[in-house]
Structures are given as structure tokens and as C-alpha cells.
Amino acid sequence: MRLRSYLLFANGISIGIILLSLFVCYHYMLLKAAETVLLATVTFGAAAVSFTVHFAWTKRLVHSLRRLTEATERMAGGRFENVSSLNGPLEFRRLAHSFNEMSVRLQASFTQLQSVEASRRELVANISHDLRTPLASVQSFVEALEDDIVQDQATQHKYLRTIRAETLRLSRMIDDLFELSQLHAGNRPFLPEACDVDTLLVETLQGCELLLLEKRIEVAVSIPEEMPQLLAMPFELKRVIGNLLQNAIRHSPFEGGIRIAVTLEDDRSAKFEVEDEGEGIAAEDARHIFERLYRVDRSRTRASGGAGLGLAIAKSIVELHGGRIGVESEPGSGSLFWFTIPLMIENR
Numbered sequence: 528m529r530l531r532s533y534l535l536f537a538n539g540i541s542i543g544i545i546l547l548s549l550f551v552c553y554h555y556m557l558l559k560a561a562e563t564v565l566l567a568t569v570t571f572g573a574a575a576v577s578f579t580v581h582f583a584w585t586k587r588l589v590h591s592l593r594r595l596t597e598a599t600e601r602m603a604g605g606r607f608e609n610v611s612s613l614n615g616p617l618e619f620r621r622l623a624h625s626f627n628e629m630s631v632r633l634q635a636s637f638t639q640l641q642s643v644e645a646s647r648r649e650l651v652a653n654i655s656h657d658l659r660t661p662l663a664s665v666q667s668f669v670e671a672l673e674d675d676i677v678q679d680q681a682t683q684h685k686y687l688r689t690i691r692a693e694t695l696r697l698s699r700m701i702d703d704l705f706e707l708s709q710l711h712a713g714n715r716p717f718l719p720e721a722c723d724v725d726t727l728l729v730e731t732l733q734g735c736e737l738l739l740l741e742k743r744i745e746v747a748v749s750i751p752e753e754m755p756q757l758l759a760m761p762f763e764l765k766r767v768i769g770n771l772l773q774n775a776i777r778h779s780p781f782e783g784g785i786r787i788a789v790t791l792e793d794d795r796s797a798k799f800e801v802e803d804e805g806e807g808i809a810a811e812d813a814r815h816i817f818e819r820l821y822r823v824d825r826s827r828t829r830a831s832g833g834a835g836l837g838l839a840i841a842k843s844i845v846e847l848h849g850g851r852i853g854v855e856s857e858p859g860s861g862s863l864f865w866f867t868i869p870l871m872i873e874n875r
Contacts, residue, residue: 542574591619595626607634658700661693704836717847721871722757722764724750724789724797731768738776742783749788756871757797763844764868770837771801771864778805778862792867796850802863808856816854817842841866 601607607630668686728748732739739746757764775785783804792798808816817838845852845866856862 539578542577545574588619591623595622598626598630602630602633605637607631607637658697661696665690665693700836717760719758719760719848722759722761724754724757727757727761727765727768728787728789731765731772734765734769735772735776738773742776742779742781744776744779744783744785746785746787749786751789751791754789755791755797758869758871759848763847767841767844767866768799768801770841771799771866774837774864775801775803775805775862779803780805791870794870796867796869798865798867800863800865802861804861807858807860808854808862809858813854813856817852 668690672683672686728750732746732748772785772787779785785804786800786802788800788802790798790800842852845868848868850867850869852864852866854862854864
């Protein structure tokens with residue numbers, strides 16, 4: 528039985544009980560026949576009006592419930608549409624308002640889940656591609672050595688060095704994925720300490736010295752004379768600077784230049800800037816460049832363009848410190864990557 532039928536049936540029972548009570552009263556009041564007919568007519572008329580009004584009001588209620596049901600069915604089918612304001616009691620209007628708020632939240636959650644699922648599929652595809660290349664290289668060289676195709680010792684050593692380089696590449700990629708998963712899961716403990724900016728930059732530049740010499744790139748460094756200490760994890764911060772510097776080296780022209788500048792953004796944080804003279808980044812790519820495994824040029828391999836994890840790791844590390852990271856670039860005019868790191872408390 529439907530809700531409206533229940534309501535009308537309940538109303539009919541109530542009217543019947545009232546009529547029966549009235550007729551019993553009329554009987555014991557010893558009324559004349561004409562008076563009894565008159566009162567009975569008035570009673571039946573009032574009952575008919577009551578039933579008609581009840582019928583009309585229940586129709587509006589059922590209509591509102593039907594619209595909510597239809598909206599729920601649309602939501603179950605993945606269509607998160609709002610319900611227009613319902614006419615009826617205050618409770619129904621509040622229910623429609625709450626339903627609309629729930630629909631908006633579900634739409635946002637569903638969109639986010641779709642984005643996460645798309646990113647997951649792209650992540651698996653990119654990882655598979657990045658792992659397949661070095662694995663295929665290692666397999667081919669190992670098979671060549673096993674089949675005694677290479678006889679001279681110099682070529683054998685060359686093959687072994689290539690195998691070692693490819694396995695190191697795989698190891699670094701796996702380490703990057705593991706570190707990124709820890710950062711995103713919030714499992715990396717945050718243990719900051721006092722850090723000197725000049726020490727961090729010197730050690731980072733020393734680690735990239737061979738890359739700089741190979742492309743004959745000059746680096747200009749600018750630091751304030753009275754630079755306060757930072758409140759950060761030194762190893763992680765060098766990882767961020769190193770990732771940005773390696774990207775700048777990779778995209779800089781031969782005998783180009785890179786500018787590294789550190790400034791005091793305010794009395795609570797320092798701003799690092801790494802600017803190159805490369806080909807620049809399009810606005811569409813700049814919006815996604817800090818995502819996992821995102822490459823501006825999708826055709827590049829790790830050897831030429833990286834696995835697409837360095838900037839994602841840098842972003843996670845900076846956010847772990849409570850800082851911000853971004854990029855300013857236009858095609859053909861180089862790129863400027865920047866991030867902020869908090870200063871020591873006593874320096875604020």
C-alpha cells in the first residue's frame with residue numbers, strides 16, 4: 528500500500544470513529560427525526576470536506592516525495608542534480624535543502640574519485656613504461672653475455688657498466704616512488720632543525736658539479752648578507768633544491784646560465800628561486816607540472832626528461848615544511864621555480 532493510501536485510510540478510520548460517536552450521542556439525546564437528519568447531514572458534510580482537504584494535502588506531500596525519489600534515483604545513476612525547492616511543510620523544504628547540499632558534496636567527491644582513478648591509471652601506465660625500458664636493456668645485455676655473443680673483454684665490461692647503470696636507474700626510480708608514497712601518506716616524520724642557507728646551496732651545487740661542467744653552465748647565486756637560519760630538514764631541503772637545479776640544468780642550453788636567489792619573503796619565511804634559460808613551459812603544462820609522473824614532453828624518457836617524480840617529491844617536501852611551491856614561465860623565455868621555507872622561531 529502506498530503512503531497516500533495509508534494516510535487516506537487513516538483519515539477515513541478517524542472520520543468513521545467520529546461519526547459513530549456522534550450518532551451514539553444523537554441516539555441518547557432523544558432528538559426528533561428531523562433534528563437527527565439535520566445533524567447527520569451536517570456531520571457527513573463536515574466529514575466530506577475534511578476528507579477532501581486531506582486528499583488535496585496528501586497529494587502535495589506525495590508529489591514532493593516523488594521528486595525526492597526521482598532525484599535519488601538520478602543520483603544512484605551518477606547524475607548529481609539539485610532538487611528545486613519543494614512546496615509543503617517546513618520539514619520537506621529543509622529536507623530538500625539538505626539533499627541539495629549532499630548532492631553538491633557527492634558531486635565533488637565523485638569528481639575527485641574520477642580524477643584519482645584517472646591519475647592512478649596514468650601512474651600505472653607511466654611506471655610500466657619507465658620500468659620496461661631499463662628492464663629490456665638489462666635483459667638484452669644479459670642474454671648477449673650468456674650466449675657468448677661478445678668475446679672481447681672491453682665490450683663485456685661496457686655491457687656490465689650499462690647493466691649496472693640501468694639497475695641503478697631502476698633503484699632510484701623505486702626509491703622515488705617509495706618516498707613519494709610515504710610523503711603522500713603522511714608517514715614521513717617532520718623533524719626540523721636549524722639550517723644555514725649557504726651550506727645547503729654549496730653542498731647541492733657540489734652534487735651537481737659534473738652536470739654543470741658537462742654543459743658549461745654558469746650559476747649565479749644571490750643570498751642576503753644577514754641571512755637567518757631556516758627551520759627545516761637539511762637532507763630533504765637539499766633534495767628540493769637539487770631537483771629544481773637538475774631540471775634547470777636539463778633544460779638549459781649549452782653554455783647557458785642559471786640563477787639561484789634566496790630572499791626574505793617576510794619575517795617568517797625565506798623564498799628560494801631557481802631560474803633557467805630553457806625553452807619555457809606552456810600555461811597548461813605549468814598547471815600540472817607538480818603532479819606525479821607528469822612530463823611536459825610525453826615522449827621523453829628518464830634519461831632525457833626524468834621519470835616525472837622529482838617535482839612531485841619537491842612539492843610534497845615543501846608542503847611538509849608548511850611552505851609553498853610554484854613556477855613562473857612562458858614558452859621561449861625560460862622558467863623560474865620558487866618555493867618558501869619557514870625561518871627559525873627566534874628569527875621571526
